[in-house]
Amino acid sequence: MRKNSSIDFKKKFSQILESVLINQQIAQIFYRIADLLEIKGENPFRVRAYRNAARTIESLGRNLQEMVEQDEDLTSLPGIGKDLAGKIREIVETGSLSKLQELEQEIPPGLVELLKVEGLGPKRIKTLHDKLGITTLEQLRDAAAQGKIQALPGFGSKLEELIMKGVVLAKKEGRRFRWALAESYVTEVVKHLKSAPGLKKIEVAGSFRRKKETVGDLDILVTARKPTKVIEHFVRFHGIKNIISQGRTKSTIILSSDLQVDLRAVDEESYGSALHYFTGSKAHNIAIRSIAQKAGLKINEYGVFEGGNRIAGREETDIFKAVGLPFIEPELRENRGEIEAAASGTLPRLITLDHIKGDLHMHTRWSDGKYEIEDMAKAAAKLGYSYIAITDHSKRMAITKGLDEKRLLEQVEEIERVREKVKDITILKGIEVDILEDGSLDLSGEALSTLDLVIAAVHSKFKLSRQEQTRRIIRALENPHVNILAHPTGRLIGEREGYRVDMEQIMKKALETGCFLELNAQPARLDLNDVHLKLAKDMGLKIAISTDSHNTDSLLFMRYGINQARRGWIEPQDVINTQPLEFLNKLLKR
DNA sequence: GCCGTTTTCGGCCCGACTGTTTTCAGTCG
Numbered sequence: 001m002r003k004n005s006s007i008d009f010k011k012k013f014s015q016i017l018e019s020v021l022i023n024q025q026i027a028q029i030f031y032r033i034a035d036l037l038e039i040k041g042e043n044p045f046r047v048r049a050y051r052n053a054a055r056t057i058e059s060l061g062r063n064l065q066e067m068v069e070q071d072e073d074l075t076s077l078p079g080i081g082k083d084l085a086g087k088i089r090e091i092v093e094t095g096s097l098s099k100l101q102e103l104e105q106e107i108p109p110g111l112v113e114l115l116k117v118e119g120l121g122p123k124r125i126k127t128l129h130d131k132l133g134i135t136t137l138e139q140l141r142d143a144a145a146q147g148k149i150q151a152l153p154g155f156g157s158k159l160e161e162l163i164m165k166g167v168v169l170a171k172k173e174g175r176r177f178r179w180a181l182a183e184s185y186v187t188e189v190v191k192h193l194k195s196a197p198g199l200k201k202i203e204v205a206g207s208f209r210r211k212k213e214t215v216g217d218l219d220i221l222v223t224a225r226k227p228t229k230v231i232e233h234f235v236r237f238h239g240i241k242n243i244i245s246q247g248r249t250k251s252t253i254i255l256s257s258d259l260q261v262d263l264r265a266v267d268e269e270s271y272g273s274a275l276h277y278f279t280g281s282k283a284h285n286i287a288i289r290s291i292a293q294k295a296g297l298k299i300n301e302y303g304v305f306e307g308g309n310r311i312a313g314r315e316e317t318d319i320f321k322a323v324g325l326p327f328i329e330p331e332l333r334e335n336r337g338e339i340e341a342a343a344s345g346t347l348p349r350l351i352t353l354d355h356i357k358g359d360l361h362m363h364t365r366w367s368d369g370k371y372e373i374e375d376m377a378k379a380a381a382k383l384g385y386s387y388i389a390i391t392d393h394s395k396r397m398a399i400t401k402g403l404d405e406k407r408l409l410e411q412v413e414e415i416e417r418v419r420e421k422v423k424d425i426t427i428l429k430g431i432e433v434d435i436l437e438d439g440s441l442d443l444s445g446e447a448l449s450t451l452d453l454v455i456a457a458v459h460s461k462f463k464l465s466r467q468e469q470t471r472r473i474i475r476a477l478e479n480p481h482v483n484i485l486a487h488p489t490g491r492l493i494g495e496r497e498g499y500r501v502d503m504e505q506i507m508k509k510a511l512e513t514g515c516f517l518e519l520n521a522q523p524a525r526l527d528l529n530d531v532h533l534k535l536a537k538d539m540g541l542k543i544a545i546s547t548d549s550h551n552t553d554s555l556l557f558m559r560y561g562i563n564q565a566r567r568g569w570i571e572p573q574d575v576i577n578t579q580p581l582e583f584l585n586k587l588l589k590r
Numbered sequence: 591g592c593c594g595t596t597t598t599c600g601g602c603c604c605g606a607c608t609g610t611t612t613t614c615a616g617t618c619g
Binding site: 043044045046047048049050052053075078079080081082083084118119120121122123124153154155156157158159162206217219245246247248249250251252262264277278280282285286288289290292293294298299300301302 | 591592593596605606607608609611615616618619
């Protein structure tokens with residue numbers, strides 16, 4: 001009896017395993033419930049509870065499915081109480097949630113889509129539904145076109161116009177910009193703002209300052225003699241598609257790229273608190289304000305207040321001081337434990353670009369790179385590095401002219417010649433060898449044993465099941481020649497999901513075999529992500545931050561890798577290519 | 591729905607802008 005039910009359980013498990021990554025699935029269900037409850041007009045704090053829980057789950061390193069299986073106490077997770085723990089259990093065990101099904105019976109699912117329309121929130125959507133029976137974006141568009149909306153109580157012609165525009169944009173909504181791309185817009189907008197009359201301070205806050213891998217909009221904070229002048233100047237930026245709002249201290253524009261930019265002007269005496277406030281994250285801010293509240297203080301973007309008196313706010317550190325904490329780096333401000341760490345004096349001393357001593361993943365003309373070994377070495381030496389590794393593709397990557405055993409040997413000889421010519425940097429002999437479908441490697445052990453380091457990578461068969469893909473990679477890590485697993489999930493931000501793997505298992509295996517995981521610094525990869533990095537750190541697994549350069553310029557991508565590493569709480573000693581060559585070589589002897 | 595070194599009940603971050611208003615609701619971040 002018991003045995004049977006456990007078999008059923010396992011069967012259902014594996015079905016879920018096959019479908020979606022369970023944590024993401026659960027978070028999505030909770031977000032959806034929050035939207036539905038909001039439209040229903042439920043208690044906003046209940047709505048927030050679902051969103052908080054979803055955020056916790058998204059940034060959880062552990063696999064919830066395993067936690068349920070091992071009967072761990074889910075209520076120890078922040079924002080998860082008895083009720084939501086039960087719901088998580090239900091999702092893991094049955095693959096769905098009855099509460100969600102009930103809500104979707106009750107509320108037309110199309111209404112959730114309407115939330116994406118600018119200017120429409122739960123209250124207005126409810127009115128549109130109750131008075132006009134609108135349940136879809138199409139019906140909304142038609143009603144607006146027929147002038148039916150402006151006649152509703154609380155609505156008017158302006159709002160109707162806004163909705164008309166909003167319906168078109170709603171479909172594109174949700175687009176996020178890779179950090180590096182956002183940076184190029186930041187540069188332009190900031191340059192424009194700096195020519196504004198009377199501008200004093202300027203800083204880009206928001207998720208951009210937190211170095212999030214993608215950015216939804218830009219938040220720019222300024223101080224100025226006459227803020228309205230700066231805002232007037234702001235809305236004259238050449239690349240504007242649309243001005244959403246323009247007030248005395250605040251304005252929002254949409255760039256022609258569809259990137260939204262918010263500008264906020266504050267007084268000097270409020271600059272620090274405003275910077276903290278607009279840097280976020282929202283979850284971090286709420287947590288900080290709650291602490292302040294308990295201490296009888298009030299924190300808003302204008303300062304820290306006791307009674308009616310501002311007692312601080314000029315510097316960002318003032319905010320932390322007010323709640324008895326040391327400064328917390330922006331990259332950590334996600335309410336993922338940074339406040340607790342600050343309180344206990346265990347904040348990480350985050351890695352910086354200066355700590356990097358070399359780059360362990362790059363390509364040359366021997367495969368799909370654009371430059372010679374010597375060019376790459378000289379460019380890296382200019383960056384002040386003391387070593388690099390040349391890691392071209394192996395033969396399976398035919399399209400890249402990947403190396404077979406014979407050409408690898410030739411390349412090794414070539415590296416030895418270049419070593420004679422370029423003396424101010426050490427060139428390590430490496431390879432990025434393909435992991436074949438069964439987990440074996442694309443080159444013989446004999447060939448690999450001549451090298452200083454071996455990076456193994458998945459470049460094919462992305463669609464294997466989670467179990468098969470995990471087994472494949474684990475087998476590769478068991479190969480005694482392998483040192484580093486490149487871009488461990490294979491994702492391309494905004495383009496391609498990663499292949500499905502059990503990252504915890506992979507990390508355990510890497511730790512056991514003396515392998516390392518790569519943080520690939522290509523702006524489209526940033527693979528590992530912040531949550532995985534934190535997991536690696538917590539497990540004591542070291543990483544390599546590498547640019548995977550195919551030309552000399554992209555050696556500079558290292559800084560994107562550093563951004564990501566900092567979001568993952570990574571310190572210099574967690575990274576192998578911060579180490580001097582001698583120690584690195586020891587680490588590479590597994 | 592969560593949470594608790596003043597609380598197991600009664601709180602839950604806080605302000606700007608817009609449009610529709612004649613004093614404010616709704617949305618947004």
